[in-house]
Amino acid sequence: EAEVAQSPRYKITEKSQAVAFWCDPISGHATLYWYRQILGQGPELLVQFQDESVVDDSQLPKDRFSAERLKGVDSTLKIQPAELGDSAMYLCASSYRGNEQFFGPGTRLTVL
Amino acid sequence: DQQVKQNSPSLSVQEGRISILNCDYTNSMFDYFLWYKKYPAEGPTFLISISSIKDKNEDGRFTVFLNKSAKHLSLHIVPSQPGDSAVYFCAAGAGNMLTFGGGTRLMVKP
Numbered sequence: 162e163a164e165v166a167q168s169p170r171y172k173i174t175e176k177s178q179a180v181a182f183w184c185d186p187i188s189g190h191a192t193l194y195w196y197r198q199i200l201g202q203g204p205e206l207l208v209q210f211q212d213e214s215v216v217d218d219s220q221l222p223k224d225r226f227s228a229e230r231l232k233g234v235d236s237t238l239k240i241q242p243a244e245l246g247d248s249a250m251y252l253c254a255s256s257y258r259g260n261e262q263f264f265g266p267g268t269r270l271t272v273l
Numbered sequence: 274d275q276q277v278k279q280n281s282p283s284l285s286v287q288e289g290r291i292s293i294l295n296c297d298y299t300n301s302m303f304d305y306f307l308w309y310k311k312y313p314a315e316g317p318t319f320l321i322s323i324s325s326i327k328d329k330n331e332d333g334r335f336t337v338f339l340n341k342s343a344k345h346l347s348l349h350i351v352p353s354q355p356g357d358s359a360v361y362f363c364a365a366g367a368g369n370m371l372t373f374g375g376g377t378r379l380m381v382k383p
Binding site: 165167170192201202203204205206209217252254256260261262263264265266267269 | 277279282305307309314315316317318319322362364366369370371372373374375376
């Protein structure tokens with residue numbers, strides 16, 4: 162069964178360092194989403210891509226976060242510099258054209 | 274301003290009984306709703322959805338009810354099983370964007 166792949170699964174870093182997360186959506190899914198989930202809360206959208214174009218990045222802290230999907234397939238989310246408050250689960254999801262989004266296993270980030 | 278709320282952070286149910294998880298929303302523009310289930314250290318997995326033109330959708334042990342006038346939806350699981358123990362998120366959709374509630378942790382006791 163096709164799945165959304167994410168790596169790494171876990172990342173521990175010190176504040177002020179740079180981190181990067183990778184996501185490979187289900188083949189053929191044109192829409193890709195990055196979410197941040199803080200413990201005890203629901204996922205919050207950071208950025209949405211349609212193919213290689215950003216559809217919505219209104220909630221992305223652009224002073225330190227960046228996201229790209231250069232060829233409209235896999236995507237990278239970067240944080241530079243990381244801050245203590247960035248500790249969270251970072252989830253990637255993709256969808257074809259329906260309403261259902263399929264999530265990857267997430268990357269658990271801990272900033273020390 | 275939270276547009277989607279799950280007011281019960283946790284719920285404990287005996288195995289075999291019914292679990293009812295609730296969700297409220299404020300935005301009338303939402304036109305479909307989904308429930309996701311999440312185990313620790315995993316991403317959310319889709320459970321069931323409902324369009325705003327319906328008031329009920331059933332899939333095996335899972336049924337979602339939608340009350341548009343009250344802006345309320347609920348997920349019923351019957352009978353509940355220990356493997357259902359997880360965090361459940363409701364999500365409301367408009368276009369291809371979802372807004373999630375804060376989640377309810379369901380514990381099903383054997």
